Amino acid sequence: xxxxxxxxxxxxxxxxxxxxxxxxxxxxxxxxxxxxxxxxxxxxxxxxxxxxxxxxxxxxxxxxxxxxxxxxxxxxxxxxxxxxxxxxxxxxxxxxxxxxxxxxxxxxxxxxxxxxxxxxxxxxxxxxxxxxxxxxxxxxxxxxxxxxxxxxxxxxxxxxxxxxxxxxxxxxxxxxxxxxxxxxxxxxxxxxxxxxxxxxxxxxxxxxxxxxxxxxxxxxxxxxxxxxxxxxxxxxxxxxxxxxxxxxxxxxxxxxxxxxxxxxxxxxxxxxxxxxxxxxxxxxxxxxxx
Amino acid sequence: xxxxxxxxxxxxxxxxxxxxxxxxxxxxxxxxxxxxxxxxxxxxxxxxxxxxxxxxxxxxxxxxxxxxxxxxxxxxxxxxxxxxxxxxxxxxxxxxxxxxxxxxxxxxxxxxxxxxxxxxxxxxxxxxxxxxxxxxxxxxxxxxxxxxxxxxxxxxxxxxxxxxxxxxxxxxxxxxxxxxxxxxxxxxxxxxxxxxxxxxxxxxxxxxxxxxxxxxxxxxxxxxxxxxxxxxxxxxxxxxxxxxxxxxxxxxxxxxxxxxxxxxxxxxxxxxxxxxxxxxxxxxxxxxx
Numbered sequence: 054x055x056x057x058x059x060x061x062x063x064x065x066x067x068x069x070x071x072x073x074x075x076x077x078x079x080x081x082x083x084x085x086x087x088x089x090x091x092x093x094x095x096x097x098x099x100x101x102x103x104x105x106x107x108x109x110x111x112x113x114x115x116x117x118x119x120x121x122x123x124x125x126x127x128x129x130x131x132x133x134x135x136x137x138x139x140x141x142x143x144x145x146x147x148x149x150x151x152x153x154x155x156x157x158x159x160x161x162x163x164x165x166x167x168x169x170x171x172x173x174x175x176x177x178x179x180x181x182x183x184x185x186x187x188x189x190x191x192x193x194x195x196x197x198x199x200x201x202x203x204x205x206x207x208x209x210x211x212x213x214x215x216x217x218x219x220x221x222x223x224x225x226x227x228x229x230x231x232x233x234x235x236x237x238x239x240x241x242x243x244x245x246x247x248x249x250x251x252x253x254x255x256x257x258x259x260x261x262x263x264x265x266x267x268x269x270x271x272x273x274x275x276x277x278x279x280x281x282x283x284x285x286x287x288x289x290x291x292x293x294x295x296x297x298x299x300x301x302x303x304x305x306x307x308x309x310x311x312x313x314x315x316x317x318x319x320x321x322x323x324x325x326x327x328x329x330x331x332x333x334x335x336x337x338x339x340x341x342x343x
Numbered sequence: 344x345x346x347x348x349x350x351x352x353x354x355x356x357x358x359x360x361x362x363x364x365x366x367x368x369x370x371x372x373x374x375x376x377x378x379x380x381x382x383x384x385x386x387x388x389x390x391x392x393x394x395x396x397x398x399x400x401x402x403x404x405x406x407x408x409x410x411x412x413x414x415x416x417x418x419x420x421x422x423x424x425x426x427x428x429x430x431x432x433x434x435x436x437x438x439x440x441x442x443x444x445x446x447x448x449x450x451x452x453x454x455x456x457x458x459x460x461x462x463x464x465x466x467x468x469x470x471x472x473x474x475x476x477x478x479x480x481x482x483x484x485x486x487x488x489x490x491x492x493x494x495x496x497x498x499x500x501x502x503x504x505x506x507x508x509x510x511x512x513x514x515x516x517x518x519x520x521x522x523x524x525x526x527x528x529x530x531x532x533x534x535x536x537x538x539x540x541x542x543x544x545x546x547x548x549x550x551x552x553x554x555x556x557x558x559x560x561x562x563x564x565x566x567x568x569x570x571x572x573x574x575x576x577x578x579x580x581x582x583x584x585x586x587x588x589x590x591x592x593x594x595x596x597x598x599x600x601x602x603x604x605x606x607x608x609x610x611x612x613x614x615x616x617x618x619x620x621x622x623x624x625x626x627x628x629x630x631x632x
Contacts, residue, residue: 059534059535060454060535061456063450063454063534063535063536064450064454064456067446067447067449067450067539068446068447068450068451068462070443070446071443071444071446071447071466071506071510072447072462072465074439074443074499074502074503074506075465075466075469075503075506075507077499077503078477078481078499078500078502078503078504079469079472079477079500079503079504079506079507080465080468080469080472081484082477082480082481082484083472083476083477083480085480085483085484086476086477086479086480089479089480089483096483096486142372142375145368145372146372152369155376156372156373156375156376157622158614158618158622159376159379159380160375160376160379161618161621161622162379162380162383162611162614163379163382163383164625165560165564165610165611165613165614165621165625166383166564166607166610166611167563167564167566167581167582167585167606167607167610168564168566168582169564169566169582169583169585169586169606170386170582170585170603170606170607171382172586173585173586173589173599173603174382174383174385174386174603175382176589177389177596178382178385183397183398183401184401185385185401185402188401188402189402219379219382222379223622223625224625224626227622227623227626228626231626276473279473279475280473280474280475282475282567283566283567286566286567286570286586287566287586301473301475301476304475304476304478304479305475305478305567305571308478308479308482309482309571314479314483317479318479318480321475321476321477321478321479321480322476324473324475324476325472325473325476328471328472328473328476329471332471
């Protein structure tokens with residue numbers, strides 16, 4: 054067998070299984086989902102073609118908009134909470150000393166826990182009668198603050214966002230530390246000679262240099278919010294009265310609790326479209342900057 | 344000359360408060376770490392309390408350390424079965440991901456063929472797919488081919504979604520391996536499979552370790568796929584069992600805490616051993632959709 058032919062058969066055999074699994078379970082479902090989105094289907098019986106009706110219904114459903122708004126609350130809480138805290142910690146934990154390493158790995162720890170465990174623990178923390186939070190407020194004499202954190206629609210979305218932030222600070226911290234450690238020592242020396250120290254150095258030297266990294270983390274916050282699902286399913290299931298519904302839980306509940314597979318597929322497709330839009334935006338911003 | 348003296352004067356002035364300030368900062372960081380770890384610590388102490396103790400002293404250490412919660416949860420909740428399922432599904436998916444991922448990465452990174460760019464792009468596209476958006480179509484598809492409620496209904500989707508990041512990391516790593524090594528091996532009479540198995544795989548062990556660890560954590564902790572694709576009690580993985588456990592034994596908090604402790608211990612042990620790789624690997628993985 055000539056060597057080019059042998060190489061060709063090797064490449065085919067090496068690629069084929071991976072490609073087959075990846076296409077069947079990763080890519081093709083998305084095409085199917087777009088297709089089913091045009092049908093009314095309960096999982097049983099015939100598919101009924103309804104054109105864009107599902108999308109029209111979605112845009113007219115106040116719960117869809119609430120889910121979208123809740124996703125935006127998660128994005129905002131990540132940008133206000135995770136990014137500054139991670140950046141501050143990164144600035145303080147920059148050196149690779151023993152102490153700093155220990156603190157870093159403590160901050161990262163919740164990230165490796167199962168989302169179900171995180172959701173359940175925080176469910177107990179927020180539990181209205183004996184939960185840690187209300188007990189603590191009681192002990193501090195702040196009785197008026199005591200409330201049903203996960204069922205009061207005024208606060209429950211914010212309450213839900215805290216464990217999600219708590220669990221996801223780690224990666225941002227590592228990203229910022231890598232970016233800060235990449236700043237060359239010449240830049241730091243030059244800043245010192247020019248008298249830029251402390252906050253002045255932070256705002257005029259450090260932050261501008263890592264600005265691209267900050268943009269990247271903000272984009273990660275946005276795409277991360279579209280991935281939020283597990284914590285909410287475990288803590289509230291999207292309720293009560295769908296007040297903590299997110300796009301992903303809205304899709305899940307429509308498909309698997311009321312069996313509107315056609316509609317659920319349309320919502321799935323919408324999530325992909327929103328995500329593609331964000332990726333496009335991300336590409337556009339980073340392209341323009343470089 | 345003047346600015347120099349100014350600078351050094353400022354330096355000595357700041358030196359007097361720098362030390363206590365540093366110490367204060369360290370204390371603050373330490374406190375932050377304690378607060379971060381507190382929910383986990385609370386889980387551990389609560390898992391050894393009686394229900395009475397759990398209600399009456401939520402913050403205190405157990406009055407009496409009880410191991411029964413854990414042993415009872417293991418039996419009642421069928422946690423052994425769940426642990427077995429999680430282990431089986433996780434290991435199978437990791438092995439499949441590593442074998443298929445390294446092979447595909449090798450083919451893409453070392454051979455020039457017409458569609459190599461397109462194939463690489465396609466795999467990388469997989470990193471951008473929000474995985475929850477595939478739940479409905481995968482459910483319908485696997486329902487049609489009778490794959491729902493089997494181990495495969497988890498193993499194949501897990502592998503599909505992990506392949507992207509695995510291939511991405513392996514291609515980047517293989518770029519650093521000099522081609523001369525393989526050419527020499529080829530001349531020595533090895534076929535491509537021999538070169539791959541005898542030369543490339545051993546050289547790739549570091550990146551394989553990284554991929555293994557992040558894949559392990561993702562598969563072990565996955566909730567959404569198991570929730571949708573698995574129905575029978577005998578096939579439930581740990582996170583799925585836990586979520587149902589808390590519904591079933593809703594008022595027996597100590598028992599639920601015991602079950603959670605069982606589920607958390609393997610991940611914590613692995614984290615403590617491999618923290619550096621996990622931190623780096625998960626950052627690479629978190630860019631994924």
